Structures are given as structure tokens and as C-alpha cells.
Amino acid sequence: MGARRAMRTRPVASAADIPLLDIDRVSMRFGSLVAVSDLDLDVPERQVVSLIGPDGAGKTTVCNCVSGICSPTSGSVRFHGHRLTQTFGPRVFWMAMGIGLLVGLLTAAAAVDVDRLWLAVVKRGMVLDEPFTFDTVRRRLRSYFRGELAIDQLAGKWRVVTADGRDVLAIRRDYADAVSLRNQLQAAVTARRAGPGTIPDASDMADAASPSQPQASLPDEVLDRLAAGKARVRIRGWAGLVAGWVLGAAGTIAIWKRGRRSPHAVARAGIARTFQQPRLFPEMTVLENVLVGLDRTIPGGAIALLLGTRGHRRGEEEARRRAQEALSLVGLEGDAERIAGGLSLAGRRRLEIARALATGATLILLDEPTAGLEAEEVDAVIDLIGQIKQRGSAVLVTGDSIDPLARISDRMAVLEQGVKIAEGSPAEMKRHRRVIEITTGVPS
Amino acid sequence: MAAAWKWISQRWEVVALALLAVAPLFVPALGGALGGQVTTLFIYCILALGLNVMVGYTGLLHLGIAAFFGIGAYVVAILTVPLFPFQIGWLAAAAVSIAVTAGVGFALGGPVLKLRGDALAIVTLAFGEVVKVTLRNLEQVTGGMKGLNPVPPPGAGVTVAGTDLGLAFAVDPRWFYYLALAALAGVVWAMRRLENSRLGRAWAAVREDEPAAAALGISATQVKLSAFAMSAAVAALAGCLYAATLSTTADPNAYDFNRSILVLCAVILGGLGSIPGTLLGVAILVGFDTVLIPAADSLIQQLSGAADRSSLLSLASWRLAIFGLALVLVMRYRPAGLIPSRRLAAEWGRGGR
Numbered sequence: 001m002g003a004r005r006a007m008r009t010r011p012v013a014s015a016a017d018i019p020l021l022d023i024d025r026v027s028m029r030f031g032s033l034v035a036v037s038d039l040d041l042d043v044p045e046r047q048v049v050s051l052i053g054p055d056g057a058g059k060t061t062v063c064n065c066v067s068g069i070c071s072p073t074s075g076s077v078r079f080h081g082h083r084l085t086q087t088f089g090p091r092v093f094w095m096a097m098g099i100g101l102l103v104g105l106l107t108a109a110a111a112v113d114v115d116r117l118w119l120a121v122v123k124r125g126m127v128l129d130e131p132f133t134f135d136t137v138r139r140r141l142r143s144y145f146r147g148e149l150a151i152d153q154l155a156g157k158w159r160v161v162t163a164d165g166r167d168v169l170a171i172r173r174d175y176a177d178a179v180s181l182r183n184q185l186q187a188a189v190t191a192r193r194a195g196p197g198t199i200p201d202a203s204d205m206a207d208a209a210s211p212s213q214p215q216a217s218l219p220d221e222v223l224d225r226l227a228a229g230k231a232r233v234r235i236r237g238w239a240g241l242v243a244g245w246v247l248g249a250a251g252t253i254a255i256w257k258r259g260r261r262s263p264h265a266v267a268r269a270g271i272a273r274t275f276q277q278p279r280l281f282p283e284m285t286v287l288e289n290v291l292v293g294l295d296r297t298i299p300g301g302a303i304a305l306l307l308g309t310r311g312h313r314r315g316e317e318e319a320r321r322r323a324q325e326a327l328s329l330v331g332l333e334g335d336a337e338r339i340a341g342g343l344s345l346a347g348r349r350r351l352e353i354a355r356a357l358a359t360g361a362t363l364i365l366l367d368e369p370t371a372g373l374e375a376e377e378v379d380a381v382i383d384l385i386g387q388i389k390q391r392g393s394a395v396l397v398t399g400d401s402i403d404p405l406a407r408i409s410d411r412m413a414v415l416e417q418g419v420k421i422a423e424g425s426p427a428e429m430k431r432h433r434r435v436i437e438i439t440t441g442v443p444s
Numbered sequence: 445m446a447a448a449w450k451w452i453s454q455r456w457e458v459v460a461l462a463l464l465a466v467a468p469l470f471v472p473a474l475g476g477a478l479g480g481q482v483t484t485l486f487i488y489c490i491l492a493l494g495l496n497v498m499v500g501y502t503g504l505l506h507l508g509i510a511a512f513f514g515i516g517a518y519v520v521a522i523l524t525v526p527l528f529p530f531q532i533g534w535l536a537a538a539a540v541s542i543a544v545t546a547g548v549g550f551a552l553g554g555p556v557l558k559l560r561g562d563a564l565a566i567v568t569l570a571f572g573e574v575v576k577v578t579l580r581n582l583e584q585v586t587g588g589m590k591g592l593n594p595v596p597p598p599g600a601g602v603t604v605a606g607t608d609l610g611l612a613f614a615v616d617p618r619w620f621y622y623l624a625l626a627a628l629a630g631v632v633w634a635m636r637r638l639e640n641s642r643l644g645r646a647w648a649a650v651r652e653d654e655p656a657a658a659a660l661g662i663s664a665t666q667v668k669l670s671a672f673a674m675s676a677a678v679a680a681l682a683g684c685l686y687a688a689t690l691s692t693t694a695d696p697n698a699y700d701f702n703r704s705i706l707v708l709c710a711v712i713l714g715g716l717g718s719i720p721g722t723l724l725g726v727a728i729l730v731g732f733d734t735v736l737i738p739a740a741d742s743l744i745q746q747l748s749g750a751a752d753r754s755s756l757l758s759l760a761s762w763r764l765a766i767f768g769l770a771l772v773l774v775m776r777y778r779p780a781g782l783i784p785s786r787r788l789a790a791e792w793g794r795g796g797r
Contacts, residue, residue, distance in 0.1 A: 132529030262658065263658035279659075281657075288648075292649045302638070305637065305641040306634055319642075
């Protein structure tokens with residue numbers, strides 16, 4: 001998904017002169033060990049290029065760099081002219097913002113004491129028998145963040161409490177008493193907030209105090225505390241929101257950056273690979289192994305497949321048909337229901353190739369597909385590579401000797417200790433002195 | 445005869461469902477305390493199937509499943525109890541609860557994706573404890589140690605053909621029995637479907653070889669997140685049923701590490717990644733605990749007479765020892781579980797015992 005997006009946003013040069021795969025001055029260092037240094041290699045479309053070298057020459061490292069398992073220390077790998085890194089687009093931006101907002105809301109909830117907020121907004125309405133509507137919620141929210149005094153009820157008695165319900169300022173038997181007291185006290189607190197020397201506004205007092213009641217008052221330090229409370233809740237809330245937002249967004253971007261050239265994005269762009277030691281899913285059947293390669297072709301997520309939508313069912317049937325096709329190409333059609341772990345080495349290699357083919361990749365990396373096989377099994381694999389080429393995919397194949405691969409390769413390159421020492425047609429490589437020395441182990 | 449047996453063993457779930465569905469008609473005890481115990485058993489089965497998505501299918505060790513169970517129970521309670529103004533129907537509340545809990549699972553999954561094995565186990569364990577303590581401390585929202593109650597029975601206020609459903613649930617535990625059984629059947633059906641779908645294959649692929657799956661274009665991130673969310677959603681469904689059955693969320697300690705471990709043990713005992721195995725594991729561990737032991741104890745009491753009250757004579761005080769012994773024996777002789785999944789059976793068969 002990401003890779004496709006990257007393709008759209010990157011500029012595309014004219015298709016004719018860019019090779020399908022362009023390995024450009026790639027070096028890979030592991031600490032002080034240089035596995036590959038300054039490698040240049042092109043794989044044109046519909047061609048077979050083989051990379052030859054003795055064990056430890058860096059062939060597998062090249063495969064890993066191309067398939068995204070490791071990122072090259074320097075240099076670049078381009079496929080269709082793209083680096084296959086995901087670009088920072090609006091999708092990533094909005095994802096970061098969304099996750100940031102979520103984290104921000106969580107930290108803000110903790111900062112403003114969500115427990116007390118719940119008490120003030122949800123529970124107090126129940127006590128006072130108010131309806132639970134958008135308006136009442138908004139009013140109560142505002143009152144909480146302004147630190148206004150409120151009325152609460154406990155054991156049949158009405159209490160004047162602070163917004164968070166922690167401080168009980170007065171208890172009255174009568175509701176009307178409690179309300180008028182609350183209004184008086186609120187006026188006093190508001191006046192205190194306006195400034196230490198200010199006298200409560202006359203109009204404020206007028207609607208608050210009923211003449212028959214004695215003036216309610218609170219000690220100065222309590223008034224100060226209540227007056228300061230408002231600012232504290234607000235500042236804490238905003239600080240929590242902003243801090244959480246920044247942290248969440250930054251963390252999302254950091255994690256996204258690490259996975260920018262991830263193997264799955266590379267695979268989705270159209271590069272499939274096999275491994276030197278076949279890596280199958282040993283507990284699945286042969287057919288299921290190939291179906292994993294076809295995963296992307298089946299539409300629908302968890303909900304669609306639970307409901308068994310038509311699109312999903314059809315995709316699944318189509319995938320099974322194509323999986324069978326891929327299996328018959330490699331000659332495993334009779335073993336579809338066997339457990340993959342029970343296959344022979346040659347069978348495992350073929351299955352891995354079938355699985356890679358099934359992804360519909362335009363470039364297939366085969367890492368030493370002939371290692372450890374008998375002579376006739378090697379021939380079969382070579383024939384298979386020829387068939388892959390005929391089907392229109394390019395192949396980059398590694399091996400440790402010129403011979404079997406020369407039969408189907410369009411070009412060959414030879415690596416020695418991470419350095420490319422020769423490149424050319426199979427015939428040229430067969431005549432190259434140094435190449436003969438390395439691959440046969442006999443100095444000439 | 446052989447053909448009939450084959451048919452039965454292939455359609456074990458249909459047979460079991462039919463038997464359990466008619467059981468209350470023939471076993472009157474299911475209308476009493478036993479019915480409540482069996483309902484709890486069903487709920488544990490659902491919870492274990494949810495955990496199985498993480499541990500069995502995707503191979504992620506999860507020690508905090510009880511937290512999702514708890515979140516599910518509390519959300520449904522918050523939305524239905526008379527203490528709060530929401531008071532929506534149980535079905536709608538359950539839907540919201542499942543969605544919310546799946547979201548929480550998703551949110552937990554995000555930051556811990558890179559972790560595997562023991563590191564993930566520790567994070568999920570800590571998450572479970574955090575949720576428990578949070579539930580305890582948010583006293584206004586969750587009622588603290590008192591929990592939230594009374595959770596009205598499902599269908600409260602709904603009248604079908606002259607019967608008040610809420611009243612029916614409150615009077616006859618068989619309603620809960622059938623509700624939990626229907627939910628369990630639905631979850632088993634969904635799990636079977638998932639197992640053999642692209643999602644199930646992707647879970648298994650990530651479990652068996654993550655780099656190989658990535659090389660085929662499977663995003664381990666998405667696959668693991670979906671496992672987290674799915675597991676949380678199923679656990680939440682169990683939580684919704686639990687709160688409805690008890691008509692309270694109970695206190696937060698009901699959702700602690702012990703419950704997570706009990707369910708995990710059941711999954712491992714029965715067979716990781718195997719639906720019948722998981723159900724059998726729960727039936728043995730939880731059923732042994734809640735159904736068999738009380739029954740056996742009352743029998744022992746009768747036989748030995750009221751005079752002898754030695755704790756050595758009560759099975760309840762031996763239960764942990766029996767648990768431990770059973771687990772050791774199973775792990776020694778059937779390491780893939782009592783009913784191993786096809787995939788795990790293949791692996792153990794290949795590796796030799």
C-alpha cells in the first residue's frame with residue numbers, strides 16, 4: 001500500500017532507459033566488517049542476472065539489501081526508478097496527528113482528574129435529577145473548568161461543594177437554602193478571583209443573596225484556594241493535551257521512519273525472494289504456503305471475511321486456483337495438502353519459488369537455489385528459472401559456480417569479498433581468469 | 445456405524461451444541477445453581493477463545509487478557525447501570541463495549557509491536573495490573589472496590605409476546621444459559637471461519653516465520669494489530685456476558701493476573717491454536733474448579749459425616765495441587781495439548797517427542 005503510494009509521488013524517468021532493478025554504489029558494513037562495497041548492478045526487465053561468488057562473498061547481503069531486510073550503509077537500490085521508501089505524505093501526517101490527539105486526550109484526562117470530571121458532569125446530574133442532554137453536559141463541563149461551586153446531595157442533605165466535589169463548604173437541609181448559599185459563596189470566590197482588594201460587585205450580590213439570610217462567608221485562605229483552583233485545572237489540562245499530542249505525534253513519526261523501507265513494502269512493490277535456507281511456514285500445508293503469497297489478491301478485512309461477502313469468497317477461490325497453478329508450474333501439484341515441513345530440500349526450494357511466483361512479482365530474487373541439490377534437481381531448478389523468465393519476470397539469482405547458471409543467464413557478475421571483480425555475458429565469464437580461480441578454487 | 449462416528453467427529457461442534465441446547469430440558473439442575481456455574485463455564489470458553497487468537501494463532505504470549513475482560517464488563521456496566529444517565533439497552537451497550545475494548549487492544553498493540561516472547565509477556569502483564577489499579581482508583585466512574593451494580597439483565601424493559609424479557613432473565617438462569625451458549629456458538633463459528641481465511645493464514649505465517657511473511661508482502665504490523673484487536677473484542681464479549689450474568693462487575697480484583705493465568709493454562713492444556721482443545725481445556729480447568737470440586741466436597745461431607753471437618757478431607761484445599769499435577773502430566777505426555785491443532789501436531793510429530 002505504502003509502496004504504491006511512493007511510486008505515484010516519485011517522479012518517473014522515461015521507462016526505456018531505467019533498468020528494472022538498479023543497484024547503485026551500494027555498500028553494507030556491519031561494524032568494521034565490509035560485506036559489500038560499492039556494488040553497481042542492473043537487472044533489466046525479463047532478464048536473468050546471476051551473481052556468482054564463493055561463500056562469504058556478500059551475495060546474501062545483496063539480496064537482503066534489495067529486499068529491504070537490511071538498509072545499505074551507503075548507496076541506493078532503485079526499482080522501476082524508485083527507492084521504495086515511503087514518502088512523508090498527508091496520510092502519515094494525519095495518522096501522526098490522530099494518534100497524537102488520542103495520546104493528548106488521555107494525558108489531559110489524567111491531568112484534569114477524569115474521575116472528578118465524571119462526577120461533576122455525569123453523576124451530579126443524576127443527583128439533581130437533571131436530564132442528560134448536550135446542553136446540560138456542556139454547562140457542567142464549563143462549570144467544572146471554571147472551578148465553580150456546585151450542589152450535591154448526600155444522605156438526604158444538600159451540600160455546597162467545590163467543582164471536583166472534594167471540599168464540602170456547607171450542608172443544608174433545604175435545597176433552596178443550599179442554592180442561595182452556593183450563589184453567595186460563588187460570588188465571593190469570583191470577586192476574590194478578580195483581585196485581592198476588589199469588593200464583590202453589587203449586581204452579583206443582588207441576585208445571589210436573599211435578604212432573609214445572613215451573609216455567608218468563608219475564611220480568606222479557603223477563598224484564595226478556591227479562586228486559584230480554576231487556573232490550575234485549566235493549565236494542567238492544556239499542558240497535558242499539548243504534551244501528549246507532541247509526544248504521540250513524534251513517536252508515531254519516529255516509528256514510521258524506522259519502517260520506511262520495510263520488507264513487506266518492497267514485496268508489495270513487486271520484488272519477491274527466496275532464502276538460502278528455505279523459509280517455509282512448516283506447519284501449514286503446501287497449498288496454504290502459496291496462499292500466503294497470494295494474500296494481497298484477496299479483498300476484504302476481518303469483517304468481510306466473517307460475513308463471507310461475495311468479493312471475499314470469489315477472491316479466495318481465485319487465489320486457490322492461482323495457487324494450484326503456481327504449484328503445477330514447479331511440479332508440486334500432487335503435494336498440495338501435505339504439510340510443508342515434510343517436503344525434501346528440493347521440494348522446499350520449489351515450494352518457496354512457487355510462493356514467490358504467486359505474489360505476481362516482476363523481479364524474483366533467488367538466493368542460492370541450487371545449493372545442496374543433486375545434479376538432476378539442479379537441472380530442474382535451472383529449467384524453472386527459464387520458465388519464470390518466459391512468464392515475463394526478471395530474476396536475480398545467486399550461486400557459487402559459473403556452470404549451471406551460465407545456461408540461462410543473460411548476464412553474470414562475480415563478487416569476491418564484497419567487491420564486484422567481473423561482469424559480462426556467461427561466455428565472457430567462463431574465459432575470465434580470476435573468475436575461474438575463485439569459483440573453482442584452483443589458482444591458474 | 446463407523447461412518448456415523450466419522451460424521452460425528454467431524455461435526456463435533458454441531459453435536460455438542462445440540463446436546464447443550466436440549467440439556468436444560470432434561471437436567472432440571474441447570475435451572476438452579478448448576479446452570480449458573482455452566483454459564484460461567486461458557487463465558488470462560490469465550491474468553492479462552494479470545495486469548496487463543498493471540499497465543500495460539502499469532503504466537504504472541506499475552507498475560508493480560510483479564511484486563512480486556514474487565515474493560516468489557518465495566519463499559520457495559522457504565523452504559524447500563526441506573527447510577528449513570530446513559531442506561532441504554534444491553535445489546536447496544538455490548539456492541540459499544542466490544543468496539544471500545546477492541547480499540548484499547550489496538551492502542552496497546554501499537555507501541556508493543558516490536559516485542560516478542562518474554563518482553564511482550566511482561567508488557568501485557570503490566571498492562572493487566574495497570575488496568576486493575578485504574579479500575580480501582582477511578583472511584584466515581586467504576587465504583588472503586590464496590591464495582592458497579594446492579595447491571596440490569598439483558599432485555600430489561602423489552603416485552604416480547606407478553607413476557608418481560610428482563611424479568612424472565614432475572615427469574616430463570618436458563619435464559620443466561622442460552623444467551624451464553626448462543627454467544628459461544630457464534631464465537632466458535634467466527635473462529636473457524638477466521639482460522640481458514642486469509643487473516644488466519646497471515647496470523648500463522650507471522651507466528652511461524654516473520655521475515656518470510658514480510659518477504660511475501662504481509663505486514664506484520666497490521667497482522668499483529670488485528671490479532672490484538674480481535675482478541676480484545678472477544679474478551680470484551682465475555683466481559684459483557686459476565687457483568688450481565690452476575691448483574692454486577694464485581695470488584696476489580698476479579699480481573700487480575702490469576703484469571704489471565706487460569707485462562708492461559710486452559711488454552712495451553714487443551715492445545716494452542718485448537719478450538720476443541722481450548723474448549724476442553726476450559727471445561728477441565730474451570731469446570732473442575734467451579735463445578736466438580738463443590739459437588740465432590742458435598743459428597744465427601746455426606747459420606748464422612750458432619751463430625752469430621754479435617755481440611756485434608758476436602759478436595760477444595762487440594763485443588764492447586766491437583767491443577768499442578770495435571771499440568772505437569774499433560775506437558776510431559778502431550779506437549780502440544782490434549783487436542784493439538786493440526787499445525788502444532790505436525791510440528792511435534794516432526795520434531796519427535
